[in-house]
Amino acid sequence: MLEISNLIKSYPGEKAKKSGSQGARVFAINNVNLQVQQGEMFTLLGPSGCGKTTTLRSIAGLEHPDSGHISVKGRTLFQAGKGARTVNVAANRRGLGMVFQSYAIWPHMSVFDNVAFPLQVKPRSERPGKADIEQRVHRVLEVMELRQYADRQATKLSGGQQQRLALARALVIEPELLLLDEPLSNLDAKLRESLRYELKRLQRELGITSIYVTHDQIEALSLSSNIAVMRAGEVVQLGRPRDIYENPTSKFVAEFIGSSNFIHGDVVNRTGDNYVVDTAAGQLHLASSAEVPTGREVSVSIRPETVDLTTQRPADLQNVLEGTVGTRAFLGDAVDHLVNVGNLEIRVRSLPNLSIEAGTKVFVKLPADKLALVPIG
Known part of the structure; x- marks a missing residue:
């Protein structure tokens, strides 16, 4: 469903920045290769600075990698490198849903308008009719148990409700791929645990292929179909949660997970x-x-x-x-x-x-x- 091959993203090192030279570069992601199957909840797990969010943002079109290839259902979203025809589909043309660590909710809009907004700003040729937008918004609010709050100001929701609102806004466009960048990290421990199971239930019921970024090992183990453990921009182990937990291939993985x-x-x-x-x-x-x-x-x-x-x-x-x-x-x-x-x-x-x-x-x-x-x- 999602294929990433030989993905590289680097930045100038500190010495190169100060001198303006083409000196040593720092690799945020270094030759990352991943395959995600239809319907999977695939997690990128690792400590801060390991490259997991850069990988996610590259899929979304919010980062421009140096080279590599990204495709969804055979459609090339990004391609660059020696001898390759350069392709870089704009983020708003990729048809992907994304939930950020901060909820990024429009404070001046109601719950209904926040969810309807992604449909309302689509190009005229792709924009659903008013009745269709209303039906789709109410359907996704029902799934998120937010329909009774449709007319409420978005900022008057609790933290957990705001997180569900952010998910609803990402789901209403019916994305082929849902990208989640540490969506539960701003919540307290009890609410985070509750929403973790809610998120897993929704993902299974809706069958949405999802990429989940987290540094929380418990989240990764409990939510994922497969996990890619990252360190210093590279995938150091890839597999099912139980396999990675019980059979770590390096001391780093064994110490980081549990x-x-x-x-x-x-x-x-x-x-x-x-x-x-x-x-x-x-x-x-x-x-x-x-x-x-x-x-x-x-x-x-x-x-x-x-x-x-x-x-x-x-x-x-x-x-x-x-x-x-x-x-x-x-x-x-x-x-x-x-x-x-x-x-x-x-x-x-x-x-x-x-x-x-x-x-x-x-x-x-x-x-x-x-x-x-x-x-x-």
Whole structure:
């Protein structure tokens, strides 16, 4: 549905700016390649400055990349580069819907007029009739549960209602692609969680292909069909939320999405996808599709909630480490234990009915199917 290939956007570096020379450039996005299927909620996830918003704005036509190709349903929206015919469709001609981080609501207009505005300013040849505009606006307000506020001044809505109004205005043009730039970040935590599920429900019911930009890992994991994790202008891992969470391919991804334990060691044996890693705490057995040769230094990663904690020595001693509880913290829906295993500190997140006092001797079992092999370097 959406195809992006070899997309590059750079800016002059600070030294080049000051001297006016064509010096080193800073890459906001560097050779980004993405494919988004019809009906997907596709998320660009990463820290500030990683290039996710620049990628979104390039799709929208609000940024002019240096080179690359962007197309929606086979229609080229942007193309530039050596030997390529330059194409750059204007933002208002791309037929895409966009919701910004700030709601960008017209303060002098009613709720109805805010939603009707994108239809009213279409070129005369494409503009729906007055009756059609009214029908479409009321339909989308009904979906957003805002129809009863149609005549209200837009600024007199609550924060959550204003966010739904911004979504309604983007949806009323029935876009082929909906672009969402951190649309929930200005809301309080409780409202953000509520609207997160509302947004997911709407996206599935309406079947709109969406690109969602966020730095919030929980939003990305709960909303997305697929996630592209970005860092320094590049896509460092692409996949389904569960795959990325359970099988990070780098330490950056493992640390950025959730929390992880890292145990350093060396690969001492490999048979197909089965690895044995020698660590300071003992040998760990796991399966991984990563291509790591014997003798290479690696990190073994495991999420705190997948570690088993017990005061009794398990019958199966594979991947079992012996240690002492250093401290514990009650989190309401869980208890975190920090277990000292030699010089290592293993975090274990368990149900609140398990709470073990500091100083207690314990055993931590690391299930082989929950361990991820993370190459170093």
